[in-house]
Amino acid sequence: MFRNLCLAALLSLSPIGALAQTAVPASEAEISLSFAPVVKAAAPAVVNIYATRIVEARRSPFADDPFFNQFFEAFGPTEPRIQNSLGSGVIVSADGIVVSNYHVVGQATEIRVVLNDRREYAADVMLADQESDLAVLRLRDAADLPVLELRNSDELEVGDLVLAIGNPFGVGQTVSSGIVSGLARSALQVADGRGYFIQTDAAINPGNSGGALVDVQGRLVGINTAILTQGGGSNGIGFAIPANLVQSIVSQAEAGATRFARPWAGVTGQAMDAALAEGLGLARPDGVLISGLHPKSPFAAAGLQAGDVILSLGGEPTNTPQEVIFRLSALGVGAEAEIVWLRDGEEMRAVMVLAAAPDDPPREQTTVTADVALRGLTVVRINPAVADELRLPMQAEGVAVLQAEDLAARAGFQPGDVILGINGAAVARPSDVEALAGMEARVWVVDLLREGRQVRLRFRF
Structure with a gap:
């Protein structure tokens, strides 16, 4: 009996058995023979991507000097330089929609896509999202292409x-x-x-x-x-x-979007660990502890409070803040999801409506155009939408730099800077920046918050 079983096993793994296999493997025994049927089905929908972008590089007058070049890399005029990147992509629609990474095609000036059968297409970026490192491309004049089905x-x-x-x-x-x-x-x-x-x-x-x-x-x-x-x-x-x-x-x-709209969380939190779980009287360190909650957050609207522990969202467990953001992003703006949380040891449930960060109060966007020291500076009033776009802390308020060009760029302003004061005068609204920009001064001192650190810019005009 043992010899017969061994013989049967050997026959099942023989080249004859492998040649006879033409269907997608449906069992462990079939998978052990070959992945070839899976590859034949999937490979035609995977493409090669060649992307070109033009970047500005500085030509240092000390470029040929091995010693001084390390100190003067940022000096000298800029000159365009062609940068190429190589990557892959996946066809997800027969009419030519391809998904790839942002770091492969983001900011590319020319994109060529080569199929498995050597057909080539020019491509345009439909939507690029640096935060998720995903980009969606449209192949020009493409039709009846092989596609990959997406699995849950x-x-x-x-x-x-x-x-x-x-x-x-x-x-x-x-x-x-x-x-x-x-x-x-x-x-x-x-x-x-x-x-x-x-x-x-x-x-x-x-x-x-x-x-x-x-x-x-x-x-x-x-x-x-x-x-x-x-x-x-x-x-x-x-x-x-x-x-x-x-x-x-x-x-x-x-649907025509050029920018990925994420549902807004409006919360800060941390993953549970054994010490936190013990302090809260929990048997296991599951979930995400809410440490801060914006009053306009959809979580607050669903009834959650600081100190609650989020256990699941949309029926899936959430054990890190990143997992909460992923669940929100995958569900999408406008979706409804059940949220389960713990409060004082009691499990609670509610249905939460997912929404984008509210653009309220109004941005009051202002650009300094007069021939003054802050010319080229675009500022906005911080609200949840602005904070989300500029990746500012949830509690941020006041006035933020949206864009810095011309004299403002030379002075050192950067997008995301929160302006605290100009020449000793406090700044609370964009109109304050516009008014202060016209003052008579030879030396300018601007106090900022940049990535959580206080920064002071000093320059002459």
Whole structure:
């Protein structure tokens, strides 16, 4: 009997058995034969992307001197320089909608997309979001293209088999296999913020960015975006942006949006740990403790208060602040979601309506155009929408710099600066900046808050 079982197992793994397999693997035994059917189904929808951007580089008069060049890199006139990037993308619509990473195509002046069958298309950016590191492209004059179906990424489990498909190092389309080795990874610094990722040990290398992470049914579960490495190579720790967030961004792009609108949280919080859980009398350190709450926050409207512990949102657990933001972003503006939280040991529930940050009070946007020291400075009154756009603290108030050009740029102003005072006079409204900009002064002193630090600009006019 034992010999017969061994013989049957050997036959099931023989080349004859592998050749006979033509369908998508549906069991562990079939998967052990080959991933070829999955690759044949998924690979045509994964593309190579070649992006070109023009950047301004300074030509230092000491560029040829190995000693002085290190001190004078920022001196000298600027000159345009062409910068190329290589990456991958995934076709998600037969009429030519492609998803990739922001760091591959963001701010590109020319984008060429090459399909698996060598067809080439020019592409335009429909929507680019630096914070999530995602971008949506439209291929020009494209039709009847192969597509990848998006899977609900919340269904993934650690241990699920996955394939990473992309163009690493520009060598051509390549497939690597692995498993989902972690979920809800949120400590990785990618693009413009801290995201929420699927972790995999499928090899992801430079050029794989924007490529597909697919399951054994050939469905898209994530967009490959980064690796964690100390030596520059793949060490079996790769990260992908979950398909649920991809779907939300694609839906907004298809609706005509050019900027990704996230539901506003209006809360600050921290992940629970054992010490916090013990202090609150909780059996387990689950959830996110709310430390601050804006009065106009949708969480406040749903009945939450500072000190509450958010357990789940939309039926999914939330254990880090990044996970809360991901859940909001994936659900989208206008959606309704059940929220579950703890207060004094009692579990509470409510339905929360997700909305964008309110643009109230009015921005009162003002630009200094007169021939004065602050010429070219555009300022706005801080409200929740402005704070969200400029990534200011939730409690920020007063006047913020929206744009700095001309003399204002030379003086050192930067977008996101919060202006506290000008030449000793307090600033509370944009009109104050416009009025103070006209004062007679040779030396100017401007007090700012920049990334939480107090900064003082001094300049002459």
